[in-house]
Amino acid sequence: MNITLALDVRPDAEVEIDVEGNTVKGRGAGALNLQINPRANIFEIYGDYTIAEGSFMLSLQQIINKRFTIESGSSIQWTGSPMNALLDIDAVYKVKASLQPLLQGTADLGGDRSVPVECVIHLGERLSNPTITFDVRVPGSDPETQSLIANALSTPETVDTQFLYLLLFNSFMSENSSQASSNIGSSVSAATGLEFVSNMVSNWLSSSDYNVVIRYRPKSELTSDEVDFGLSKSLINNRLFVEVEGNYLIDNKQAVNSSMSNFMGEAYITYLIDRAGTLKLKAFTQTIDRFDENQGLQETGIGVYFKEDFNNLRDLRQRIKERFTNKKRKARRIARRTARAAEKAAEEAEKKRLREPADTLSPFGYVKDEEDE
Helix, strand or coil: CCEEEEEEECCCCEEEEEECCEEEEEEEEEEEEEEEEHHHCEEEEEEEEEEEEEEEEEEECCCEEEEEEECCCCEEEEEECHHHCEEEEEEEEEEEECCHHHHCCCCCCCCCCCEEEEEEEEEEEECCCCEEEEEEECCCCCHHHHHHHHHHCCCHHHHHHHHHHHHHHCCCCCCCCHHHHCCHHHHHHHHHHHHHHHHHHHHHHCCCCEEEEEEEECCCCCCCCEEEEEEEEEECCCCEEEEEEEEEECCCCCCCCCCCCCEEEEEEEEEECCCCCCEEEEEEEEECCCCCCCCCCEEEEEEEEECCCCCCHHHHHHHHHHHHCCHHHHHHHHHHHHHHHHHHHHHHHHHHHHCCCHHHECCCCCECCCCCC
């Protein structure tokens, strides 16, 4: 049997690929062509697949088991053999960590408050022999801090070390950290145990209607004890999303502002104007965690998000026009046009009837025939 398949893959279908013993799962879209001829031992795939959402489970010697979130836009390209697919996938694992261990001695940034940090895995090259590289990003920092972070992570070896340390301890590693040089096995076990307990408590408090997260980070040489918590819930048939996150610092002696509170919190309210989520309204309030004089202050904002896929500018204009045209007003306009067209057709029919010869009509308005005469 010789089989040729043309597949129009949609996000309804989940794709799963094994990469060096680690599983990649995703949903996305793409056009794929398959050629299958078992007698000739042919199995080929051609086409591109773009991932919209997915996950990558990283497992290292049963010590690290972390689920990374695949960034939208990652892709897989097939040019023949399934195992020779070209990978271009970025997956992110988000943690919160203080920058003090990484930047100590480089600048007087002050404060040991944890900030959002992203551990990034990039999968590249061929599926049969992929390249795996690591990166560390601090997305919310200012340009000065970004420059200091880039200097501290200037070599691939440093990036790899800090990446693994973040996964193990949710913290950056300092150069003179005694934790890095002694008894690392027990430290890993303790960190893994705390994470396991935190996950158990979070799962116990959560339900199908809402999600609760509670996480504890123990004190280190340069950071104090911290407690993170979060609550998320969807309302109005999954059209309204409420997210609340908080962080409590037990010891806040190194804060930039002396009056800075030990508590930092943020809340997000997102409303999907359309069910697909292409148009949504988002309001937020959050504590500034940047390393400047505004650290610890509260900022609030509101924004409108719009997403549209298009092929060219003319297509974009047409899609925007169709999306933002009032449907009721458009329906009334179409109804008026239809009514006018029907009236015009009736008038034309009446004129045509009046133009017919008079002797074909009887005094009573019906057509005569020979039998009537």
